Amino acid sequence: MGTVAAYIDGFNLYYGMKSKYERKYLWLDLIKLVRHLRPEDDVVRVRYFTTIVRGEPAASANQINYVDALRAYSGDLLDVQIGWFKKRTLSPCKLCGAHWHCTCPRRPRTFEEKETDVALAVAMVEDAAAGLADLTLLISADSDFAPAVAAIKRIRPEHPVILAMPSGSLQPHKRFSDVGFFSINETALRQSQLPERIYDPLNSKVRERPDKWR
Template sequence: MSTVIAYVDGFNLYYGMRAKYGHRYYWLDLAALVRRVRPQDSLVGVRYFTAPVRGEPAAAANQSVYLDALAAHSPAEVETVLGRFAAKRLRCKTCRGPLTCACTPPVSHRTYEEKATDVAIGARLVEDSALRASDVALIVSADTDLVPAIEAAQRLDPARAIYMALPPGHMRPSRHFSTVGYFNINESALRACQLPALVKDAVSGAVYARPAKWH
């Protein structure tokens, strides 16, 4: 039996699920999902890459509950790797000047941009290939920024099979992923791999409930 490590691009998966299915599959059991799509492999671990939400308190609270539930449900299998969001001021597309509203005093508009997730995924992928950490690498993402890291990983360990598990909304990978296998994550897999509605931490006794909006 082959071994597998999964590298999950949290926001690539999140936005794919949101665009296709709304909120209903956010309470996702990542370890169960990997086992379902790679039933012939023995799971070594899931590396889950995300960043704390900024600027949306309710969404940040839901995300925090989810991360705690993941840690409680699969403590030996799921490792969460946190990146960051950086503030980004919006600018006019014509003059490139800052956008402001009509309030008095005017308020400068800003958004938040996720930083370094693709770099973090790439670094772990290459590191694990150098260490011969698993026979198979499963990348849950469709981000073409990962191509250089994939190519480096293949040079380090040519025998390690690399597959892309494409999030909803990505029917086929970019042509730049021509050296890896791929398949789509379908709705039936997402539906079947939800965490229990209530997840209890066996150590602390804390209980984490699926957010009401995530139904």
């Protein structure tokens, strides 16, 4: 048995699950998931990086509810880091030419995520350099993390890095080298759900799984 520190790219995990299973498994216990993925190892830290969506009040409320439930249920083992969105100038929709509102299936995005990827990469490299755990588990299929993985390998060549790729990703991008990898299957997601109701002592509220997340 060794120790593992996990780093979770919240949006990559979200879109991976949603693309294959809709919202069925979004009420996810991240610590339980990591323990399911690495049953032989002792989990010493789980770092979750995400950004609260903007422009969609219901989705934002569900996400905040989930983050608060995670914090209330997981204790100090889970570190949640929230990034931010930067408003950007829209290019016209490629289908209809509209610059703002359109009814096309793929509408233009109005915001782009900032800081979360950089924060994850920095934390992952710093923790590996400090010897926080024997193994680094990265839950993401985003090739933007390849330089951070390469930095870990330069600092500690013997330190194993494993990619746990969200549903739908079968192979890591070619930019990754010297890493182990596997795909997160439906069983792992199904068996790693939070309780339906969680008491949040910080806000004196009961956090419940949203109806749309069933």
